[in-house]
Amino acid sequence: MAEYKGVLICGELAERGLASIAKELLGVGRRLADDLGEELSILLMGNALNNAAKEAIAFGAGKVYIADQPLLKDYHCDTYTEIATNLCKEISPSIFLLGQTDIGRDIAPRIAAKLKVGLATDCINLRIDPATKVLIETRPVYGGNALAEMASESTYPQMATVRAKSMSPLEPDGCRQS
Numbered sequence: 742m743a744e745y746k747g748v749l750i751c752g753e754l755a756e757r758g759l760a761s762i763a764k765e766l767l768g769v770g771r772r773l774a775d776d777l778g779e780e781l782s783i784l785l786m787g788n789a790l791n792n793a794a795k796e797a798i799a800f801g802a803g804k805v806y807i808a809d810q811p812l813l814k815d816y817h818c819d820t821y822t823e824i825a826t827n828l829c830k831e832i833s834p835s836i837f838l839l840g841q842t843d844i845g846r847d848i849a850p851r852i853a854a855k856l857k858v859g860l861a862t863d864c865i866n867l868r869i870d871p872a873t874k875v876l877i878e879t880r881p882v883y884g885g886n887a888l889a890e891m892a893s894e895s896t897y898p899q900m901a902t903v904r905a906k907s908m909s910p911l912e913p914d915g916c917r918q919s
Contacts, residue, residue, distance in 0.1 A: 746834070750766045751825055765908040769908040770838055774803075800911055825848060830856070841904045858900055863881065864902065875899070
């Protein structure tokens with residue numbers, strides 16, 4: 742596991758910057774990265790991303806990876822999957838988080854398959870086990886009547902999708918710089 746380091750967020754965009762799920766993921770990602778003593782990064786894919794990148798830093802990202810092309814303005818499953826997979830192979834994050842959104846549900850299993858790792862979907866809580874430094878994912882099971890905690894101890898990056906409105910974003914800090 743020594744070669745895997747950091748928390749990476751796949752940031753989705755709204756019309757005027759980061760989508761709310763991206764801000765929520767940055768909030769939980771910041772907490773996880775701090776618990777691990779590692780860096781929090783975000784991947785942004787789209788077009789004209791300068792404002793979104795600044796916003797990501799204000800919401801807690803330490804580093805922003807940008808795939809900025811006019812062709813990426815509209816979502817393309819195969820292209821987004823390749824970009825995210827290649828970045829994961831290049832930077833080797835220990836944790837990779839996506840939103841449980843239309844895009845996240847579409848590309849997360851594809852990325853996990855390409856990386857040959859497990860994927861916990863629809864998580865409502867994430868934490869780091871203090872003893873093992875492994876990601877513990879909590880998700881509803883049995884139609885929401887129970888909660889299950891899981892850990893993917895043997896594969897990296899540990900991947901999860903997070904349900905919208907289950908995490909709290911940090912307060913933006915406009916003074917933060919990358």
